[in-house]
Amino acid sequence: MSNNQFKKSELYSFITGVASTAIARRLQKKFNQADLSLTIEQWSVLYHLWKEDGISQQDLCKATFRDKPSMTRLVDNLEKAGMVRRIHSKADRRKNLIFLTERAKEMQDTCYSFAEETVEEALSGVSNDKIEVCKEVLKIVYENLR
């Protein structure tokens, strides 16, 4: 049975995401040291808004892989911190469209550098081929479980 070898070995790290936890903590530390007062979860929301501003909370849920209550509170906190604004959609009054403030727009480059730096530290010594394999597998996992 081709799968048997795997079964007995480390399922633990696949389930608990030790590696991604380590990466997230490292990035959080960089944010803190730079006095950015931004959580990784907040960053994950901004990440998508930097790509496309003014999308709905529901869009952000799908993009960040979080549920609606989590997003409500993330947006609450981002709004309190002056990084986004909720604007009621005129086309669909159920929707809030989320817009970046100037302050948040200015943070994009800094945050991107920290993220890039972190991922490069994490993956130092790993060949591009292997990184590609990982990305591929992560994508399959994500789709298998959706």
Next chain:
Amino acid sequence: MSNNQFKKSELYSFITGVASTAIARRLQKKFNQADLSLTIEQWSVLYHLWKEDGISQQDLCKATFRDKPSMTRLVDNLEKAGMVRRIHSKADRRKNLIFLTERAKEMQDTCYSFAEETVEEALSGVSNDKIEVCKEVLKIVYENLR
């Protein structure tokens, strides 16, 4: 520059651990459906106790990659739920040794099956070679960031 291709692509999933989040949620769902009333975080503690019973909270911190306050509360909740007991170490009175109750011991096989099932669902369609590459990369990441 050999790294350039990677830089511009998805760092997001590496940092946020979307795949491991999906796996953990799937396993949690299986626990819930079986009325196990066990969180993934609690499971991650039991996982190590099933391998070696009676280790200290500090040992569990290292094994589960969590900090001391988190472990205090995880053990609190596991104790409340009747799954572990704290026993003061006689050799070193600072230490609590954590022991599984009979009830928790009986849960091992069930939980293991669910975990194995989940990982197999997650990785269905992924060749063993690629799984090995992933495991290798996760390990390197973990060590790069320690």
Next chain:
DNA sequence: TTTGGTTAGTTGTTAAAACAACTATATGTC
């Protein structure tokens, strides 16, 4: 044996995750 540093664990606080229950708006069907 006293001092100073280290290790093990706890407590307090804020942010987030997961789930259920809820309101409000939109949409499709008769």
Next chain:
DNA sequence: GACATATAGTTGTTTTAACAACTAACCAAA
């Protein structure tokens, strides 16, 4: 238009994460 159903977002509750500050016990050096 009226109804059922689906979608968008909020609120309440419990558990966990991360960090700082703390107590207690251990250990090593003077």
